[in-house]
Amino acid sequence: MNVDNVQSLLVTQLMTQIMQKSMGDNIGFQMALESVMKGLADNTDSNIAKSISMNGQSGQNLESFLSDRADLINTSMETETSSVAPKTKDEKINSAIEQASKKYGVDAKLISSLIKQESDFNPNAKSSAGAMGLMQLMPCNVEDFGVKNPYDIFENIDAGTRELRGYLKRYNGNIELSLAAYNAGPGTLEKRGVTSVDDIWKLPSETRTHVKKVMGYYRG
Template sequence: MKKTWLTITACLLTVACSSTPTPDCIYNCAPSINIGNNNTNSNNNFGALTEPQRQALLKYLESQVKQQWGDDNYLQAGKHRYVKYFAGYRTRAHIDFDNGKIYVSTIANNATRHTLKQAIEETLLMPADPSQVDLFSDKSIPLNGKPFLLGQVKDHQNQDIQWPWRAGQYADYLIANKLKTQKLQRGTAYYVEIDMVEDHLEQREYQYADLIRQAAKRYDIDENLIYAIVKTESSFNPYAVSHAGAYGLMQVIPKTAGADVFNLVKNKPGIPTKEYLFNPANNIDTGTAYFYILKNRYLKEVQHPTTKHYTMISAYNGGTGGVLATFDVDRKQAMKDLNNLQPNQAYWALTNKHPKAEARRYLEKVLNFQKEFEAM
């Protein structure tokens, strides 16, 4: 019921829920435009990063940060953690989505309060579309459109923060009343700590209810599964990144799942850029389309629907090869063995015998979250 209300409310706020077309195509079809992509950000014209380029970018970021903060205070963005640097890498914002905390800090010696205030404002008003924000540099954040944190943070007057004047007022209040210091190897950090509202996770779920509903219908994938995957992968953090090079809400890796969706569903050459995958609509569409490929191509021979459901979830994390390797080194024999098992037996194998420990835990975690969403 709660999820239904979220979807209805999201539709009302966006004037009307758009119709949901069927997938563009699946195999060998004419070129088509992206499904559900209204993003016109010019950053999407950038070519996709190669793995060496991505690694070089991260190494440069690390070197710049450590030069300012020291080796012991290096912090980078993750799946459930937002980290953005500003002002010569001497100021940063850190959002801990698991614990509902926001930290904005600076080690700048000159104009400390002004620098900190600007970083607080940019953090509170950062856009809901992460493709506009460069997480891997110290560039400022463009403040336009609906703030991502709207509804997830209240100011000192218990008001939502949507406009620059209110963000500025709250920043002044925090600096005047909540400013803290911490001694570091290379000086002193000045910082403020902001508590997110108790239901911040639900507030983020609400933001993507309509996108998830549309993608589920478009690709005939269980809506509750998509919710469970997003919660597992990113805690509904659209800025999520991973050490493996995955981006966004559903943690899509451009060169694997992203490439498959482009080539098999979109009939587009190449792989998606990180800017493309940081866009929430693109990300949810791409992640759900990959489930469609798993269901109808890579795992189409799995006979029992419940067993197929388990293998799809496991393959989303550890690949189809990892699923089959759980049962036999020979892929054809593995499929035979899998189809000879009852769903509970297949589940036991995937959560106890899968070659990757992360994949064993992943299936159990996603299914538990899926049950939670089904009960709403």
């Protein structure tokens, strides 16, 4: 929920309460509320003011009511916004994982397990091979996915999850093979004739360990 939506919600609730109190729950109330709601939908102060003024005495009461309670509205908005917007590193990471999971249809726990193994949740991690950030994006991944800042939590997790989703599709949902490809690259799997979980022993020990640890986190 963004700030504009929060503001609209709060103002609408206050409008409904004062208008209903002034006019009663009748056809006049319904028409007045509809007019004001249209002004809110247009999202301009002039339209809202016009909608208020068109509703006579109830509009004056509403305008006075909202003016007298401006501090309350602002405080409520700040409280709502602060409760939604992630602030700490862990909150940002959890929020980014949730967003990427919904966007790409990948299990959030799998994303989290992969991040645990790749960087131990360190957004600034960088390997000797040049892999960057939480999901250890390689420079080619950064370029392919249009990542502007590989150390940005949301960009990094979005791109890493997108890459993982691609491997899951390529290997028909097989998680172990997808994790192996994420670590060693699909070309390595092809060269070594890895076509099933039973073939993972053919891969480098680093990749075998990687798959085993991620699966341990995922199943734990």
